[in-house]
Amino acid sequence: MLTVNETAVAVDVNKAQKESIEGPWQMAWKRFRKNKLAMLGGIILLVLVFGAVFAPVISPYELDDMDYSQINKAPSASHWLGTDQLGRDYFTRMLHGSRVSLQVGVFAVLISVVLGSLVGGIAGYYGGWVDNLCMRIVEIVMSFPFLPLAITVSAVVGARLPAEYKMYITMMVIGFLSWTGLARMIRGQILSLREQEFMQAAKALGLSDKRIILKHLLPNTVAYIIVSATLGMAGAIMTESALSFLGLGVAPPTPTWGNMVQNARDFYILTNRPWLWVPPGIAIFLTVMSINLLGDGLRDALDPKTK
Amino acid sequence: MSKYILKRLLHMIPVILVISILIFGIIKLAPGSPVGTNLDPRATPEQKQLERTRLGLDEPLYVQYGLWLSRVVQGDLGKSFLYQKPVKDVIGPYLKNTFILNIPVFILAFGISIPVGIHSAVKRYSVFDNFWTVFSLIGISLPSFFFGLLLIYFFAVKIQILPINGMIEAGSNTTGFAYALEVTKHMVLPGLVLTIGSLASYVRYTRNGMLEVIHQDYIRTARAKGLNEKVVVYRHGFRNALLPIVTLLGYSLIFLLSGAVIVETVFNWPGMGRVLLESVTMRDYNLMMAVMMLYAILTLVGNLLADIGYALVDPRVKVD
Numbered sequence: 001m002l003t004v005n006e007t008a009v010a011v012d013v014n015k016a017q018k019e020s021i022e023g024p025w026q027m028a029w030k031r032f033r034k035n036k037l038a039m040l041g042g043i044i045l046l047v048l049v050f051g052a053v054f055a056p057v058i059s060p061y062e063l064d065d066m067d068y069s070q071i072n073k074a075p076s077a078s079h080w081l082g083t084d085q086l087g088r089d090y091f092t093r094m095l096h097g098s099r100v101s102l103q104v105g106v107f108a109v110l111i112s113v114v115l116g117s118l119v120g121g122i123a124g125y126y127g128g129w130v131d132n133l134c135m136r137i138v139e140i141v142m143s144f145p146f147l148p149l150a151i152t153v154s155a156v157v158g159a160r161l162p163a164e165y166k167m168y169i170t171m172m173v174i175g176f177l178s179w180t181g182l183a184r185m186i187r188g189q190i191l192s193l194r195e196q197e198f199m200q201a202a203k204a205l206g207l208s209d210k211r212i213i214l215k216h217l218l219p220n221t222v223a224y225i226i227v228s229a230t231l232g233m234a235g236a237i238m239t240e241s242a243l244s245f246l247g248l249g250v251a252p253p254t255p256t257w258g259n260m261v262q263n264a265r266d267f268y269i270l271t272n273r274p275w276l277w278v279p280p281g282i283a284i285f286l287t288v289m290s291i292n293l294l295g296d297g298l299r300d301a302l303d304p305k306t307k
Numbered sequence: 308m309s310k311y312i313l314k315r316l317l318h319m320i321p322v323i324l325v326i327s328i329l330i331f332g333i334i335k336l337a338p339g340s341p342v343g344t345n346l347d348p349r350a351t352p353e354q355k356q357l358e359r360t361r362l363g364l365d366e367p368l369y370v371q372y373g374l375w376l377s378r379v380v381q382g383d384l385g386k387s388f389l390y391q392k393p394v395k396d397v398i399g400p401y402l403k404n405t406f407i408l409n410i411p412v413f414i415l416a417f418g419i420s421i422p423v424g425i426h427s428a429v430k431r432y433s434v435f436d437n438f439w440t441v442f443s444l445i446g447i448s449l450p451s452f453f454f455g456l457l458l459i460y461f462f463a464v465k466i467q468i469l470p471i472n473g474m475i476e477a478g479s480n481t482t483g484f485a486y487a488l489e490v491t492k493h494m495v496l497p498g499l500v501l502t503i504g505s506l507a508s509y510v511r512y513t514r515n516g517m518l519e520v521i522h523q524d525y526i527r528t529a530r531a532k533g534l535n536e537k538v539v540v541y542r543h544g545f546r547n548a549l550l551p552i553v554t555l556l557g558y559s560l561i562f563l564l565s566g567a568v569i570v571e572t573v574f575n576w577p578g579m580g581r582v583l584l585e586s587v588t589m590r591d592y593n594l595m596m597a598v599m600m601l602y603a604i605l606t607l608v609g610n611l612l613a614d615i616g617y618a619l620v621d622p623r624v625k626v627d
Contacts, residue, residue, distance in 0.1 A: 140325050143610065145602045147565040148583055152599055155587040156337040238450060242569055245452050246584065264456045271464050281453035289448035 028223075031301040038297020044290035052098040059092040064253070075275050082275040084263075094279055097255040101237055101287070104171050104250065108236040111175025112182065113229050117221070119179070120186025121213045125194065131187070138180045146177055150239065154248045163251040170249045174236050182228050189221045223302035230295035234288045241284045257284045311618060312611075319607050326603045327379070331372050333599075334592050379600070385593035389585065394597045398582065402601070404474060405571070405578035407490065409563045412498050416505035416559075421552065424513025428521055428548075429540055439510050446507025455500045455573035462496065469495050472575045497574040501567065509555065516551040520544050553620050557613025561606045 022030070032038060051058060060080075067087040075082040081090035123134035153173050158166050193199065194217070202212050218225075243249030244258025252259055257280040264270040264277035350358075359365055366374070378385070384394040427436040459471045470476070470493045481489055520526065521544050529539045568580030575581070579598065586594035 136322075140322055140329075143322055143326060143603055143606050145561050145565045145606050147568050148580075148599060148602045151568065151583060152333060152587055152595060156333055159337065159590075234448070241450055242452060245450075246569070246572060248587070261450075261453060261456070264460075267463075270456060270460060274460065277456060281450065281456070284450050284453065285448055288450070289444060292444060292448055 028301040032297055035297040035300060037293050038301075041290040041293025041297065044286060045294060048098060048287055048290070049102065051095055052102045055095040055099050059089075059095045061089040061092045063088075063092060063096050063255075065089065065092075072273060074273075081279050082273075084276060090275065090279070093255045093260065094257070094283060097257045097260055097280060098283065098287075100167060100250055100254060100256040101240060101258070101284070104167060104174070104240045104256070105233045105237040107171040108174035108178070108240070109229050109233045111172065112179035112232060112236075113225060115176070116179035116182030116228075117186050117218055117225060120183035121190055121218050123183070124187040124190025125209065125213050125217060127191075134183070135187070138183050141177065142180045144177070147239070147242070150174065150177060150243060151246065151248055154243055158248065158251075164254060167250045167254060167256075170240055170243055173243075174239050178232060178235065178239075182225070182232070185224055185228065186218075186221050189224060190217050193217055193220055227295060227299045227302060230291060230298055234291040234295065237284065237291070238288055257281070257287075308618070312615060315611055315614060319611065322607065323604070327376060327600065328372065330596055330599050330603070331375060334596055335368070337590065337592060384597045387586075387591050387594040389589050389591040389594060394593050397594060398579075398597060398601065401577060401579050401582045404576065405564065405567055405580070408494055408497060408571070408576055408578060409501070409567060411494070412501040412505065413559065413563060415498075415502050416509055417556070420506050420509035420513055424510050425517050425540065425545060425548070427510065427514045428517035429544075431518065436514075439514075443507040443511045446503050447511070449504075451500050451504050452569050452573050454503070455497070455570055458496050458500065459573070471496060474577055493576075497570050497576055500570050500573075501563070505559065505563065509559070512555055513548070513552060516548040517544065520547045550617065550621050553616035554613045557609045557611075557616060560609035560612070564602065564605060 056063075065088060067083070069087070070079065070083050071087045072085055073079055073083045075090075079089050079091065081094060084090055084093070119134050119138070123131040150173050154166070154169055157173075158169050161169065198216065199212070202216050207216075240249055240256065241258030241261070244251075244256050245262050247259070247262060249258055250256045260280035261277045261284070263273075269276050364371070382395065386392065387394045387397050390397045423439055427439050430436055462469050462471050472493075474493050475481070475486070475489050479489060521540075526539060526544055529543045530536075534543075564579065567576075567578060568583060570576070571578045571580035572584055579601075582594065583598045583602075585591070586598060
């Protein structure tokens with residue numbers, strides 16, 4: 001029979017146990033929170049995303065408002081980042097540009113994650129000739145030097161479409177060319193997961209292949225997917241800006257940071273109107289850096305082995 | 308080993324075939340007809356039809372592909388309408404210029420990043436390591452075109468000591484040593500951009516590879532035996548960290564060629580990247596196909612070199 005005192009102790013033990021049990025996600029979050037640089041990256045990114053989402057509300061002018069009395073003005077109180085050759089407010093264009101740059105990044109990564117995890121999952125799960133075929137395809141896509149192919153495809157396909165669709169072409173080009181690394185990694189993971197006991201259980205239950213891959217195998221690789229998606233987004237934003245800078249990505253009048261830096265290919269603007277190309281360049285740099293910090297932090301938090 | 312290389316070479320053939328089909332497909336998707344690129348714009352319909360037949364454009368697609376492929380295999384890449392000479396003769400000098408720019412970058416980047424990466428891993432979290440970690444982060448995140456423009460701005464406006472454009476001065480006809488000096492001067496800025504970009508990722512890569520090794524038990528054993536720290540780090544540690552670096556050496560060939568496209572454009576360096584962009588924007592399809600094919604082959608060679616290097620360094624890799 002328990003005395004009052006003993007029950008109290010027992011309750012205490014229960015409480016203590018409840019507090020100390022942490023899921024893997026909570027543990028990861030704890031590790032992540034300690035990483036100041038990663039937190040900084042996350043915060044910068046949040047600010048940027050906020051600016052992009054609310055761009056139409058925050059921006060002081062309308063996107064295409066042209067004021068011919070205010071052409072090529074240096075930054076001032078009324079135009080924080082000056083105005084361009086058509087008298088448009090540059091800060092407004094920067095905010096709207098971030099919308100496009102981030103959107104292209106997100107959708108490109110989405111395409112590459114879906115393709116990469118599906119191909120990797122299927123190749124790893126089925127093995128044999130399916131695996132062989134998938135890996136040959138991966139090899140072929142990998143044998144293309146990324147940037148030259150992206151340049152060629154966006155130029156050739158982009159030439160057939162009106163300017164406002166070029167944004168979607170850019171997303172797809174980046175997405176369809178950058179899934180191979182993830183596919184290889186997922187395949188490797190699944191090859192080892194396949195041998196574990198929960199897989200025998202899943203098979204014994206008679207689950208369909210689709211369900212096994214999507215509900216049992218891929219969720220186990222989610223930490224890798226998150227990290228690779230984050231770092232992939234930095235790469236996608238970088239590629240989009242490079243393509244747009246070369247005039248082959250998102251085309252004006254749609255503003256993106258990349259095609260805004262393109263202004264500097266005019267030597268007069270490069271040397272005399274730095275406000276037309278330095279701020280968008282810094283914006284790309286800051287965005288890519290904060291995403292990289294976030295991605296590195298996530299990798300350290302989700303996969304303590306690499307530390 | 309030679310058997311392994313031969314096998315890998317045979318393996319490349321189907322990959323090259325598929326790539327060539329893809330490139331052919333991309334070009335076929337492109338708007339505009341190649342008829343007329345060789346012709347006088349005032350050509351009559353009969354002349355145009357004659358040209359169509361000559362180019363085999365009335366044949367079904369697979370026949371066109373076969374014809375194109377057989378011409379390519381015989382070394383006939385067609386004529387560039389932009390330069391009005393055979394594509395083969397156009398590409399040569401530009402390819403040479405790209406290598407002139409990239410080989411010093413390659414040597415510098417590896418020469419610096421390997422010792423730095425090793426030292427960073429051994430002295431993890433030291434001032435030295437932190438400096439290079441920050442350097443890598445910035446280098447990876449800074450778009451090369453923006454960095455290039457900043458340099459041009461700085462050297463064009465503030466201190467005019469280095470040329471910011473092209474490979475030689477306009478109208479210059481120096482030879483011998485003076486020519487070499489002139490080219491070297493022009494190489495400094497684009498070379499700097501490329502070197503810093505590659506350094507950033509190579510240092511990271513070497514450091515990570517070395518970190519995986521340096522905390523293993525056999526390193527502790529080596530230290531416990533009382534071996535000299537240099538021997539421990541370079542003979543015992545670095546040898547095992549060499550594997551990822553050898554892979555990187557092969558891939559960096561591709562990385563350099565790709566990255567150079569942007570830098571060559573920014574600095575107006577007459578290399579492959581510029582030819583590619585020119586051919587793409589001017590729709591010189593023969594030239595474009597040849598450049599793409601060349602890029603693909605160089606990439607495959609890079610992969611092959613990486614695999615061979617891997618097999619040479621690591622006896623655990625199955626060669627047969």
